[in-house]
Amino acid sequence: MNAVGIDDLSKTYAGGKKAVDHVSISLAQGEVFGFLGPNGAGKTTTVKLLNGMLTPSSGSCRVFDMDPVQNPEKVHAVSGVVTEHAQMYDNLTGLQNLVFYGCLFGISTSESEKRAEVLLKQLDLTDAKNQKLSVYSTGMRQRLSLARALIHEPKVLFLDEPTSGLDPESTQNVNSLIRNLAREKGITIFLCTHQLRYAQEICTRYGLIEKGELLALGTLEQLRSKILSGMTVRIKAGHLTSQLPYRKVGEQIFEIDVKSEEEIPRIIRQIVQGGGDIYHVSAKKPSLEDIYFALTAKGKEEIQ
Numbered sequence: 001m002n003a004v005g006i007d008d009l010s011k012t013y014a015g016g017k018k019a020v021d022h023v024s025i026s027l028a029q030g031e032v033f034g035f036l037g038p039n040g041a042g043k044t045t046t047v048k049l050l051n052g053m054l055t056p057s058s059g060s061c062r063v064f065d066m067d068p069v070q071n072p073e074k075v076h077a078v079s080g081v082v083t084e085h086a087q088m089y090d091n092l093t094g095l096q097n098l099v100f101y102g103c104l105f106g107i108s109t110s111e112s113e114k115r116a117e118v119l120l121k122q123l124d125l126t127d128a129k130n131q132k133l134s135v136y137s138t139g140m141r142q143r144l145s146l147a148r149a150l151i152h153e154p155k156v157l158f159l160d161e162p163t164s165g166l167d168p169e170s171t172q173n174v175n176s177l178i179r180n181l182a183r184e185k186g187i188t189i190f191l192c193t194h195q196l197r198y199a200q201e202i203c204t205r206y207g208l209i210e211k212g213e214l215l216a217l218g219t220l221e222q223l224r225s226k227i228l229s230g231m232t233v234r235i236k237a238g239h240l241t242s243q244l245p246y247r248k249v250g251e252q253i254f255e256i257d258v259k260s261e262e263e264i265p266r267i268i269r270q271i272v273q274g275g276g277d278i279y280h281v282s283a284k285k286p287s288l289e290d291i292y293f294a295l296t297a298k299g300k301e302e303i304q
């Protein structure tokens with residue numbers, strides 16, 4: 001059974017805006033899926049459809065084979081959701097907030113407290129557990145909202161920009177927690193983010209969405225094969241002739257795109273035979289960020 005199944009899903013808002021346009025994605029249990037796209041691409045709308053907060057205009061979506069519109073309570077029981085504006089209570093402490101949400105899911109107070117303490121520790125909030133939420137920083141709130149989403153031990157976690165307000169250290173902490181949840185507990189992660197570098201560190205597969213349409217779906221290698229060059233070779237050299245199609249990217253630094261590693265020795269030989277001096281050579285495969293900009297309109301605009 002798929003953890004998440006999205007089948008030909010579309011959503012048009014009342015004013016006529018088509019936010020999600022015939023999207024299909026299936027996630028196996030334990031996958032860490034990165035849902036990437038520019039502002040307004042349709043990511044949050046997709047998450048809201050998966051949580052039953054919105055009804056599809058056509059197509060369907062399922063969480064562990066349950067329809068979020070028909071069975072919202074059952075879907076909520078297996079899902080944790082982190083959005084930028086999670087509803088929590090300013091006049092309660094961090095610990096009290098978590099216990100409150102634990103009890104809402106039918107977990108006893110003592111068990112909720114036990115789970116809350118573990119989560120607070122994992123998210124580096126133990127020192128602040130007895131402080132009211134009103135004095136929490138944005139980053140602390142963001143981490144507490146992740147703890148809140150995990151209090152009922154969900155099987156799938158929907159994260160909408162979970163690290164947007166966090167400093168690099170907290171981002172790394174949250175990222176390693178997310179990775180461990182998938183690896184050790186088999187939790188499926190549906191991660192919407194703009195932070196491509198962090199996404200590349202933890203995601204096993206990606207979906208690229210723009211203007212509601214799914215542009216690409218696959219692992220990093222599969223996405224790489226969608227853009228032309230296999231890798232970029234960067235060469236630090238002097239006295240280069242202009243026989244090869246180099247791009248000059250710095251003082252004595254040149255780049256050339258190749259389809260595979262096999263082309264590199266030939267390039268080096270050509271340079272040396274042409275009287276060039278080579279100081280350094282490195283090969284770089286396209287990063288998730290390179291792929292993102294190559295496939296989305298923003299990147300195409302910049303290239304033109």
Ligand SMILES: Nc1ncnc2c1ncn2[C@@H]1O[C@H](COP(=O)(O)OP(=O)(O)OP(=O)(O)O)[C@@H](O)[C@H]1O
Nearest residue numbers: 013015017019037038039040041042043044045046
């Ligand atoms: N309630 C609404 N009514 C009408 N249009 C909406 C509504 N909510 C979102 N939209 C529009 O639907 C499109 C998709 O929005 P959505 O919030 O899903 O994008 P997103 O990818 O999550 O963007 P971001 O990265 O900025 O959060 C946008 O054009 C947005 O303006």
